[in-house]
Amino acid sequence: MRPTLKIANASGFWGDQPDAAARLLAAQPDLDFLTLDYLAEVSLSIMAINRAKDPSAGFARDFIEVIRSVAPFWYGGVKTRIVTNAGGLDPVACGRAVRAELNRAELDHRKVAVVTGDSVLDWLGQHPECANLETGQPLAAVLSRLVTANAYLGADPIAAALQDGADIVITGRVADPSLTVGPARAHFGWNAGDWDRLAGATVAGHLIECGTQACGGFSTDWLDLPHTHDIGFPIAEIAADGSCVITKPPGTGGAVTVNTVKEQLLYEIGDPGAYLSPDATVSFLGLKLSPDGPDRIRLTGATGRPPPPDYKVSATYRDGFKAHGQLTIYGERAVAKARRAGEGMLRKLAEQGCVFRETLVECLGTGASVGGIGSRLDESELIETVLRVSVAADTEEPVHRFTRLIAPLVTNGPQGVTGYASGRPKVLPVFGYWPCLVPRAAVQPRWEWI
Amino acid sequence: MSTLGQIAFARSGDKGSSANVAVFARSPEAYAWLVRQLTADRVEEYFRPLGVGRVQRFEVPNLEALNFVLPGILAGGGSRSLRIDAQGKTLGQALLALPIDYPAP
Numbered sequence: 001m002r003p004t005l006k007i008a009n010a011s012g013f014w015g016d017q018p019d020a021a022a023r024l025l026a027a028q029p030d031l032d033f034l035t036l037d038y039l040a041e042v043s044l045s046i047m048a049i050n051r052a053k054d055p056s057a058g059f060a061r062d063f064i065e066v067i068r069s070v071a072p073f074w075y076g077g078v079k080t081r082i083v084t085n086a087g088g089l090d091p092v093a094c095g096r097a098v099r100a101e102l103n104r105a106e107l108d109h110r111k112v113a114v115v116t117g118d119s120v121l122d123w124l125g126q127h128p129e130c131a132n133l134e135t136g137q138p139l140a141a142v143l144s145r146l147v148t149a150n151a152y153l154g155a156d157p158i159a160a161a162l163q164d165g166a167d168i169v170i171t172g173r174v175a176d177p178s179l180t181v182g183p184a185r186a187h188f189g190w191n192a193g194d195w196d197r198l199a200g201a202t203v204a205g206h207l208i209e210c211g212t213q214a215c216g217g218f219s220t221d222w223l224d225l226p227h228t229h230d231i232g233f234p235i236a237e238i239a240a241d242g243s244c245v246i247t248k249p250p251g252t253g254g255a256v257t258v259n260t261v262k263e264q265l266l267y268e269i270g271d272p273g274a275y276l277s278p279d280a281t282v283s284f285l286g287l288k289l290s291p292d293g294p295d296r297i298r299l300t301g302a303t304g305r306p307p308p309p310d311y312k313v314s315a316t317y318r319d320g321f322k323a324h325g326q327l328t329i330y331g332e333r334a335v336a337k338a339r340r341a342g343e344g345m346l347r348k349l350a351e352q353g354c355v356f357r358e359t360l361v362e363c364l365g366t367g368a369s370v371g372g373i374g375s376r377l378d379e380s381e382l383i384e385t386v387l388r389v390s391v392a393a394d395t396e397e398p399v400h401r402f403t404r405l406i407a408p409l410v411t412n413g414p415q416g417v418t419g420y421a422s423g424r425p426k427v428l429p430v431f432g433y434w435p436c437l438v439p440r441a442a443v444q445p446r447w448e449w450i
Numbered sequence: 451m452s453t454l455g456q457i458a459f460a461r462s463g464d465k466g467s468s469a470n471v472a473v474f475a476r477s478p479e480a481y482a483w484l485v486r487q488l489t490a491d492r493v494e495e496y497f498r499p500l501g502v503g504r505v506q507r508f509e510v511p512n513l514e515a516l517n518f519v520l521p522g523i524l525a526g527g528g529s530r531s532l533r534i535d536a537q538g539k540t541l542g543q544a545l546l547a548l549p550i551d552y553p554a555p
Contacts, residue, residue, distance in 0.1 A: 266470070287513070374544050374547030432526075
């Protein structure tokens with residue numbers, strides 16, 4: 001039987017701690033794999049905008065820094081391989097940049113593979129009837145404004161590249177857990193029909209995909225955890241039967257407990273009896289969690305069945321512009337002053353003929369993050385609030401005018417307006433999110449050497 | 451009167467313009483209570499000011515947890531929502547502030 005496979009996650013999102021990979025390898029040079037996840041639902045649309053200005057910006061450049069930081073470990077004999085979706089919209093360009101970095105580090109022999117075939121823009125262009133998964137609306141309504149459309153590929157092309165000896169596999173859009181399932185399939189030689197084992201690896205991948213969130217980050221009881229300034233990144237030790245132990249490097253902060261793992265198991269989940277991934281449909285309902293030493297939780301009992309016949313697609317489309325402006329108001333009846341200042345600014349813009357499709361005035365400190373739900377606060381007692389005003393419009397001009405009216409509140413607003421230091425707010429493009437399903441036959445995942 | 455946070459912990463996250471909140475009992479007794487009392491209707495009513503649609507509840511007895519799916523609660527979510535919390539990061543804390551009568555008769 002093949003030995004346990006050790007896979008750590010070193011990035012939970014685009015913008016996560018850049019030194020995580022190097023620190024993991026320094027603490028545990030025996031790791032078989034690092035996975036790095038960079039892609040949230042709308043990340044690809046940000047890359048599309050960046051690429052419009054700079055053709056080389058269609059992928060997560062942060063990953064090149066990671067390669068630079070990991071190179072000395074490889075040079076020193078560490079064998080850890082890497083699987084990442086840093087390729088974003090342009091895995092080939094990402095692969096070339098990685099190749100150049102490896103050559104600079106005299107690591108020319110390292111084999112780089114890229115996975116492509118996730119973009120379904122062309123296919124969707126021929127299928128305006130394709131329905132939005134959330135609203136049922138046909139794609140025709142936004143087709144002319146589509147920016148990106150990418151299927152969540154599964155583990156197949158990753159596993160294939162690894163079996164052929166890839167040291168680094170760079171993908172575009174894949175299902176997050178597939179970054180872990182790919183190595184597990186390649187290592188254990190599981191077949192596509194080993195649903196329970198694939199389910200187990202999918203659970204492991206789901207648990208580690210958000211970085212430190214499995215090890216106490218974001219947890220309800222965060223204040224009670226040790227050394228929260230330095231929470232460890234998670235490691236999944238996957239066994240040949242698909243069960244796993246979740247742990248973290250020794251000497252790091254946070255904790256891996258039944259509770260931290262439970263919280264992450266149900267993070268961003270719909271039906272826990274049918275977690276959908278392109279590798280397997282997974283039930284969490286038979287999972288057993290048991291402690292296995294300090295900061296070690298063993299998970300057994302994942303069950304799987306065949307995945308859905310379609311690929312899930314995240315598409316994005318241009319949907320106007322928005323801006324947010326923020327100021328701090330201190331003093332007697334701070335909230336009343338902030339509300340009047342924010343609403344007054346919107347009134348002035350309306351009188352100037354600006355048309356917004358949506359506006360919002362929030363007074364932070366009053367429970368505004370959730371619209372005041374559950375707050376037992378008397379607002380008139382608050383001595384301080386942060387006024388946050390937001391607008392959205394179909395065109396850029398009214399949003400641009402809004403951004404010019406924030407600073408003047410320092411002189412025409414109430415006494416005690418402060419916190420204006422970072423200049424005028426930026427006008428931001430808005431991307432609508434368009435989830436839909438595309439038949440497997442319409443998508444051809446493939447991989448190639450770089 | 452106590453709050454849900456005294457008998458449970460939680461985590462929330464986004465999926466498009468929807469969110470989920472998972473609620474985990476701190477004891478078997480608390481889980482039995484949650485199953486009886488923390489209904490989809492009760493959660494839906496609590497979050498109604500945020501424009502939530504029909505709330506779905508899933509029981510996860512092996513984790514002593516309930517998972518609530520909150521459709522449309524993020525005012526567009528992701529890039530589109532104007533709210534300070536466009537991704538539902540705070541919804542778990544909000545639900546834990548729910549006033550409860552525990553143990554109920």
